[in-house]
Amino acid sequence: MRAFTTAFCANVKAMAPFHGVVIAYTAAVLLIAASQGALVAASYQQYLANFGPLYFIGLPLVTTITHVLLWCLRSDRPGLRTMVSALPTLSGNIASAVVTLAMLILFMGSFTTFKTLMPVLMDGFPHDRAQADIDAWLHGGMDPGPALLQALDYPFLLNILQWNYMVGWMALAFIPAFFIATRKDASAIRLRYFLTFASVWVVLGSLLACLFLSAGPVFYADVTGDATRFGGQMQVLLERIGPTHRPYLWQSYVNGTIGIGTGISAFPSVHVGVAAMNAFLLWDINRKAGTIGFIYLGIVALSSVLFGWHYAIDGYVSIVVVGLLHVGLKRLFANRLPMPAAAAITSPNPATP
Template identity: 60%
Template sequence: MLPFHGFVLAYTALVVLAAASQDKFALTAYQQYAEQLGPLFFLALPVVLISVRAMLGFIGLHRPTWQGVGRGFAEFCGRLASAALTITTFILFLGSFTTFKTLMPVLMGGFPYDHLQANIDAFLHGGVDPGPALLNLLGDPLLLQALRWNYAVVWMAFTFVPVFFIAVMREAEGVRLRYFLSFAFVWTVLGSLLACLFLSAGPAFYAFVTGDAARFDPQLQALLERSGPTYQPYLWQSYLDGTVGLGTGISAFPSVHVGAAMMNALFLREINRIAGFFGFAYVAVIAVSSVLLGWHYAIDGYVSIAVVWLLHSGLKRALGGGNKTAQATILIASPIPATP
C-alpha cells in the first residue's frame, strides 16, 4: 500500500501549500473528517466485521480448527492493524480533498464556466437544458424523494462503507492496492484537477454565479415544492461564510458522484458480470439524478464516465488486473463487497 500512502501524502502537501498561499488555513477540513469518520471506521465497522465473523462461526459457515484458531486470530489482528493505517490515510485524503474543493473558488476567483458549460449541455441535447426536461418526465414527488435519498444517503454508504472491508481483506492484495489508488486518482483528477481548471457551480447555483435566475430557477422551485428542501442552500451559505465541514465545497464539472459509482461498477464487472450490470445500472441512476435534482449538467457525468474508464484501464495495465480467483476473494473476505 506504499504507493497509496505516498500519493496521499504528496497530495496533502500540495493542498496545505495552496491553503498557505491564500492564508486560508481556517478552511482545512481534517478535524471534521477525523471526528465524523473516525468512529465509523475504527469502531462501528470493526464491530460489524467481528460480529459477522462470529455469526458465521456460530452457524458453522466459518469454523476453523482449534489448531488454527490462535494463528487465525493473530493474522486477523494483523490485518486490522494494517487496515487502520490505510483507513487513517484514507481519512486524511478526504480531508485534503474537501479542503482543496473549498479553496477552488478562491484560487479561480469564483465560478467562471457555468454559462459555457450550460450552453454546451443544451447544444448536445437539441437546444434544451436536460435538467428541466427530465423533471417533466420524472417529476413524481415520491420518485423525486427516493432519488434524492439515494443520491445523498445510499450513495455515501455504497461509496465509503466498502472501503473498510477492502482495507481488511486477506487476499488479492494487488486488487486492494489498485482499488485505493483508483479511489484517490478518480477523486483527485475529477474533483480537484479538472474541477479547478473548469470550475463551475452547477444548475442549483447558476443564478448566483451568472445572474440569470430564469434558466434553472423554475426547475429548482418545482423540486422544492415536490420533494422538499435540500442542503444546497447550506453549501452556498458555507461558501459565502468561508466555513468548512463534512462535504462542503462547490463544484459541478465533472461529477464525482458519477465518477465514484463508475469506478465501483468497473471493479464489480471484474468480479461478476451480473454484479457489473447492476453497478452500471446504478451509474445511470446517479447520472440521471445528478441532472434531475439540479446538482450537475449532463456533461459532468459524461466526462466523469470517460475519465474513470481511462484511469481504471491504465491502472489495470500498470498494476495487473488479477485473475478471477483473486477477484472472487473480495466477496469472500468482505461481508460487504465493493458495490457502487
C-alpha cells in the same frame, strides 16, 4: 510478535503507492492552503469525527459479531489453539487496515480543503454559462435538467432518487473501502481499488474541477445573475423535496467555512465518477454485478441532472475520464502486479449498487 510485524509490514508495504499518493496530495493541498492564508484543520477534524466511528468502531463491531455468529454455526470450528496461533497475523492485518483507512480519512480531508479553496484560486465560478450552453447544444437546444424534471415530476419517485443520491451513494462510495481494506489475500485488488479511488477524486474533483470551475444549475442564478434559466426547475424541486443541501453548501461558501462535503463544483461530476469506478471494477469481477453497477451509474447520472447539481456534460466527461483511468490502472496492474484469480473471485464487491 514476529508474525504480527511480518503481516503488518507486508501489508503496509503493499499499500505504499496509495499512502504515497495521499501524502503527496495532502502536502500539495496544505501548501496551497498556506499560500492563501487558509491553513485550517476543520475538514480533517470533521472527517475523523464522522468516519472514525464508522471505520474503527461501527463496521468492525458489525463484522466481528457476524464472524462470531458464523463461527458458532460451523460444524468444523477450528480449535482454540489454532485460533490463538493465528491471532498475531490477524492483528497485523487489522493494524495495517487501520493505517489504510486512516490515510483515506486524511485524503478526504485534503480533498474537501482544496475544494473549498477552488473559488478563491479561480476567482469565483467562471464557466457556468459556457457549460450550460454546451449542454443545451448537445441536447437539441434545451436544458436537459428542466426537461427531465417535467418528465419525472412524481413526488414519490423524486424522494426515492433524492435519498439514493444523498444517502445511498454515500454508503456505496465509502463503506466498501472498509471491507476491501480488511480483506485478506487480496493485496493486488486492494491497492488497485484505493489507487483508482484516489485517482478519480483527484483528477475529477480537484484537477479538472479547478480548471473548469462551475457551480451547476442549482447555483446558476447565484453565480451568473440569471434567475430565469433554471429558476423554474429549482422552484419545483423546492416544493417537491425541500431545500436539501443547497443552503448548507452556499452558506459554507459565503462564510468560508469547512465541513463534511463542503465546497462547490459541478464539472465534472464526482458522484457520477465514483459510480462509474464501482461499475467498471464490478464488471471485471462479475459481469452480472457489473451490469447492475452500470444501471446504478445511469440512475446516479440522471439524478445529478434531475436535481440540478450538475449539467449533463459533467457526467459524460466523468464516465469517459474514469474509463480511461480504469483501463490505465488495469494495464499497470496486469504488467506489474497481476491480480490472482482466487483473490478476484473471493474479494467482496467494491460496491453493490
